[in-house]
Amino acid sequence: MAAKxxxxxxxxxxxxxxxxxxxxxxxxxxxxxxTSGVPFMDHxxxxxxxxxxxxxxxxxxxxxxxxxHHTVEDLGICLGQALKKxxxxxxxxxRYGFSSLPMDETLVRVTLDCSxxxxxxxxxxxxxxxxxxxxxxxxxxxxxxxxLHGGLTLHVEMVHGENTHHILEAIFKALGRALDxxxxxxxxxxGPVSSKGSL
Numbered sequence: 001m002a003a004k005x006x007x008x009x010x011x012x013x014x015x016x017x018x019x020x021x022x023x024x025x026x027x028x029x030x031x032x033x034x035t036s037g038v039p040f041m042d043h044x045x046x047x048x049x050x051x052x053x054x055x056x057x058x059x060x061x062x063x064x065x066x067x068x069h070h071t072v073e074d075l076g077i078c079l080g081q082a083l084k085k086x087x088x089x090x091x092x093x094x095r096y097g098f099s100s101l102p103m104d105e106t107l108v109r110v111t112l113d114c115s116x117x118x119x120x121x122x123x124x125x126x127x128x129x130x131x132x133x134x135x136x137x138x139x140x141x142x143x144x145x146x147x148l149h150g151g152l153t154l155h156v157e158m159v160h161g162e163n164t165h166h167i168l169e170a171i172f173k174a175l176g177r178a179l180d181x182x183x184x185x186x187x188x189x190x191g192p193v194s195s196k197g198s199l
Contacts, residue, residue, distance in 0.1 A: 007025065007026040007027050007086045007087070007183075008023065008024060008025035008026065008027075008028075008055070008086055009023070009024060009081075009082045009085035009086045010022065010023040010024075010082070011023075011024075011078045011079075011081045011082045011085070013074055013077065013078050013081075015070075015074070017062055017063050017070040017071075017074070018060065018061070018062040018063070018070050018071050018074040019060065019061050019062070020036075020058070020059070020060040020061075020062075020071075020074055020075065020078050021057075021058075021059045021060075022056070022057065022058050022059075022060075022075070022078040022079060022082055023055075023056070023057045023082070024054060024055070024056055024079065024082035024083060024086060025054060025055035025056075025086070026054060026083075026086050026087075026183050028049075028053055028054045028055030028056075029053060029055065030049055030050040030051075030052070030053045030054065030055070031049075031055045031056075032045065032046050032049040032050065032055070032056045032057070033056075033057045033058070034046060034056065034057070034058040035058065035059055035060070036058055036060040036062075036071060036075060037060055037061055037062055037064050037068075037071055038062075038064065038068045038071055038072060038134065039132075039133075039134075040131060040132055040133070040134035041068070041071070041072055041075060041134070041138075041142070042058075043169075044139075044142075044168065044169070044172040045058060045075070045079075045172070047169055047172040047173050047176065048172045048173070048175055048176040049176065050176070051172075051173045051174075051176035051177050051180075052175075052176030052177060052179050052180040053176075053180055054176065054179075054180070056079075058075065060074075060075060062074070067135065068133075068134065068135065068138060069135070069138060069141065072138040072141060072142050073138075073141045073142065073145050074145070075142060075145075076141065076142040076143065076144065076145030076146040076149070077145045077146075077148075077149050078149075079146050079149075079150070080145060080146040080147065080148060080149025080150030080151075080152070081149045081150070083146075083150040083151075083152075083179075084149065084150050084151050087114060087151075087183065089191075089192060089198070089199070090114055090116060090151075090192045090193075090199045091189070091191045091192050092185050092186065092189045092190075092191070093114060093182060093183050093184065093185060093186065093189070093193070094181065094182055094183075094184050094185075094186045094189075094193070095113060095114050095115070095182055095192075095193045096111075096112070096113050096114075096181075096182055097110075097111070097112050097113075097114075097177075097178035097179055097180070097181035097182030097183075098110070098111045098112075098178055098181065099173075099174040099175075099177035099178040099181070100159075100174070101170050101173050101174035101177065102170070103166045103167075103169055103170040103173070104163065104166050105160070105161060105162050105163065105166065106158070106160065106161030106162070106163065106166040106167050106170050107158075107159040107160055107161065107170070108124075108156070108157065108158050108159065108161070108167065108170040108171050108174050109155075109156075109157045109159060109174065110154070110155070110156050110157075110171065110174035110175050110177075110178045111154075111155045111157075111178065112152050112153060112154045112155070112175075112178050112179065112182055113152065113153040113182070114150075114151065114152060114182050114183065114199075115151065115152070115153045115199060116151040116199040117151070117153055117199075118147050118148040118149075118150070118151055118152060118153070119147065119152075119153045119154065120140075120143055120144045120147045120148075120154050120155075120156070121154070121155040121156065121157075122140045122143060122144075122156050123155070123156065123157035123158065124139075124140070124156060124157070124158045124167065124171070125158065127164040127167060127168075128164040131164050131165050131168065136164060136168065139168055139171065143156060143171075143175075151199075156171055156174075156175075158171075
């Protein structure tokens with residue numbers, strides 16, 4: 001019997017603005033160690049990993065004295081790259097994932113395709129500008145970078161909601177659940193699930 005391929009990877013990214021080391025395992029247990037210098041982003045990544053049953057370790061520093069933009073965007077880049085490296089040629093996975101997730105008064109939907117065709121639709125109305133010290137516009141920047149570098153077609157929609165913290169939490173929980181579904185191995189798949197034979 002052939003050994004199961006390890007679906008995990010490590011990515012390092014160092015620029016004049018950020019220094020990030022990130023390791024990611026698809027077939028994990030929701031174990032996370034995250035110190036990004038942006039506490040709210042650590043919280044969101046924790047939700048993503050726990051609800052997706054991914055193992056995730058992040059060590060990051062950045063020019064947060066300017067603002068958190070560079071760090072958050074580069075975290076999205078690194079996580080996307082790690083996902084794509086872990087999936088290799090996208091063989092054997094279910095490919096599509098969907099989660100409709102409630103949190104108190106909030107309901108969000110995340111629908112994605114591990115398609116190798118990056119696209120982000122972010123159907124979330126304008127939120128309160130800040131949650132604590134976190135600029136809520138950065139959630140979209142993270143998701144754009146993640147979808148681009150992970151090869152994801154990603155649709156994020158808020159059905160309804162009022163509390164900005166709840167909305168963002170629901171998005172990251174739903175993202176984890178949808179990605180877990182999409183990256184699950186389907187024993188019927190002999191390669192990438194595509195009529196073309198590759199993605």
